[in-house]
Amino acid sequence: MAKVKCLKCKECGREYPIEPIHVCEYCFGPLEIEYDYEYIKQNISREKIEKGEKSLWRYIDLLPVDNPTVGLTAGYTPLKKANNLGKLLGLNNLYIKDDSVNHPTLSFKDRVVAVALSKAKEFGFDTAACASTGNLANSVSANAAASGMDCYVFIPANLETNKIIGSLVFNPTVVAVDGNYDDVNRLSSEIANEFGWAFVNINVRPFYSEGSKTLAFEVAEQLGWRAPNSVVAPLASGSLYTKIWKGFNELKTVGLIEDNPPKMYGAQAEGCSPIYKAFKEGRDWIIPEKPNTIAKSIAIGNPADGPYAVKVAKESNGLIDIATDDEIIEGMKLLAKTEGIFTETAGGTTIAVLKKLAERGVFDPDEVVVAYITGNGYKTMEVLEGKLKKPIHIKPSLKEFKEKVINQAVEKR
Numbered sequence: 395m396a397k398v399k400c401l402k403c404k405e406c407g408r409e410y411p412i413e414p415i416h417v418c419e420y421c422f423g424p425l426e427i428e429y430d431y432e433y434i435k436q437n438i439s440r441e442k443i444e445k446g447e448k449s450l451w452r453y454i455d456l457l458p459v460d461n462p463t464v465g466l467t468a469g470y471t472p473l474k475k476a477n478n479l480g481k482l483l484g485l486n487n488l489y490i491k492d493d494s495v496n497h498p499t500l501s502f503k504d505r506v507v508a509v510a511l512s513k514a515k516e517f518g519f520d521t522a523a524c525a526s527t528g529n530l531a532n533s534v535s536a537n538a539a540a541s542g543m544d545c546y547v548f549i550p551a552n553l554e555t556n557k558i559i560g561s562l563v564f565n566p567t568v569v570a571v572d573g574n575y576d577d578v579n580r581l582s583s584e585i586a587n588e589f590g591w592a593f594v595n596i597n598v599r600p601f602y603s604e605g606s607k608t609l610a611f612e613v614a615e616q617l618g619w620r621a622p623n624s625v626v627a628p629l630a631s632g633s634l635y636t637k638i639w640k641g642f643n644e645l646k647t648v649g650l651i652e653d654n655p656p657k658m659y660g661a662q663a664e665g666c667s668p669i670y671k672a673f674k675e676g677r678d679w680i681i682p683e684k685p686n687t688i689a690k691s692i693a694i695g696n697p698a699d700g701p702y703a704v705k706v707a708k709e710s711n712g713l714i715d716i717a718t719d720d721e722i723i724e725g726m727k728l729l730a731k732t733e734g735i736f737t738e739t740a741g742g743t744t745i746a747v748l749k750k751l752a753e754r755g756v757f758d759p760d761e762v763v764v765a766y767i768t769g770n771g772y773k774t775m776e777v778l779e780g781k782l783k784k785p786i787h788i789k790p791s792l793k794e795f796k797e798k799v800i801n802q803a804v805e806k807r
C-alpha cells in the first residue's frame with residue numbers, strides 16, 4: 395500500500411507495521427496511520443474524486459484500505475443549507491451535514507465501521523465486535539450481517555430501547571453489561587486481548603477512526619472544494635472531532651483545497667463533559683467522570699482522544715462548550731421545526747451549542763458555519779415523551795373538528 399507508510403505512535407513517534415494493533419508498546423500512546431502525502435498528491439485530484447463512487451469510498455486515496463468490501467453504501471450524505479435556522483441565529487451561511495440519514499444504520503458510525511471492517515477483512519478476521527454507546531453497535535451488527543461476519547456487540551445495559559432493538563434485529567450476540575460505557579470499554583479491551591476478534595474501536599481503532607475524516611472531505615467537496623470558516627461537532631471519545639480537523643488539514647496538504655482548515659467548535663452534554671472541563675481549565679489531561687445525561691450516544695466519561703481534542707480546539711482557535719439536558723431537547727425540537735430534520739440527543743447537543751455560540755456573537759454573520767448532525771431522532775424517541783404538544787383527539791365528525799381544532803386554534807391566536 396504505497397499511500398500508507400506505517401502506524402505511528404502519537405506520543406513518542408515510534409513506528410509499527412500495518413497490523414491490527416492500537417497502542418505503543420513503549421509508552422502506551424495511541425497509534426495513528428502515517429500516510430505518504432507526496433505519493434497521494436501525485437495520484438489524487440478533484441476530477442478523479444468527482445467521478446468516483448457515490449459513497450465515502452470516493453476518498454479511498456486518503457483511507458487506509460486497498461479493497462473495500464464492507465459498508466459500500468456509507469457516506470455521501472446531504473449538506474443542507476439551513477436558511478430557516480440560520481435566520482433565527484443570525485447566520486447567513488449555515489449548513490447542516492446530515493448524517494442522520496447515513497446508510498445503513500442512520501448515524502455517522504456507518505463511516506467508521508465501513509473502514510474498520512473492510513480493513514478487518516483484509517487482515518483476515520471473521521468476527522466483528524465493538525464496545526458501544528448504541529449507534530456503533532447498530533452499525534457493526536448491520537455491516538457484519540451483510541458481510542457474513544460473526545458479531546459480538548457490548549453495550550451498557552441502560553441504553554435506549556430502539557438502540558438495543560436496532561442491534562438485535564441483525565442477529566448478533568448482544569452483551570448488555572451492568573455499568574456505563576467506560577466499564578463496557580474496559581471489559582471489551584480485556585476480551586480483545588484474549589479472543590481473535592476485530593473490535594472496531596479497540597484493536598482496529600487506528601483504521602476505524604480514519605473513517606471520520608470523510609465528514610471533512612464530503613463537506614469540502616459539497617461546498618465546491620472550500621473549507622467552512624467554522625464547524626460545530628459533538629464529542630464522545632473525541633475521535634470524530636479530531637479527525638474532522640485532520641481531514642481538512644489533509645485536503646490542504648494534498649492540494650485539493652486552498653482554504654485554511656476551519657475553527658473547530660465542540661459540543662458535550664453537561665452531564666458528561668470531561669473534555670470541556672479540561673479545555674476550560676487549561677489542562678491537557680482528562681479527569682474521568684461518571685456520565686449522567688440523556689445524550690447517551692456521547693456519554694463517555696474517560697474519552698480516549700480527549701487530550702487530542704483539547705489540542706485541536708486550541709490550535710484551530712475554536713472552543714468546547716456544553717448543553718444541559720433541557721437545552722439538548724430544545725436543540726432537537728429547534729432543528730426539527732426549522733429544518734425538518736429529526737436528530738437524536740447528540741444532534742440536540744450540537745444545535746444547542748451552535749445556538750449558544752451564535753447568541754454570544756462568536757460567528758461573523760456571513761461566515762460559512764457547518765453543524766455536524768451525527769445521529770437520528772427515531773432512535774431516541776423516549777426523551778421527547780411529555781416534551782411535545784399532544785395530538786388533539788376528536789370523534790370522526792366535522793362538527794367536532796371545527797369545535798376542537800379550528801375554534802381552539804382561532805382562540806389561541
Ligand SMILES: *Cc1c(COP(=O)(O)O)cnc(C)c1O
Nearest residue numbers: 529630631632633634740768769
Ligand atoms: C459515537 C457518536 C459520536 C461521537 O463519537 P466520538 O467517539 O467522539 O468519535 C457523535 N454522535 C453520535 C450520534 C455518535 O453515535
Ligand SMILES: [Zn+2]
Nearest residue numbers: 403406418421
Ligand atoms: Zn509511543
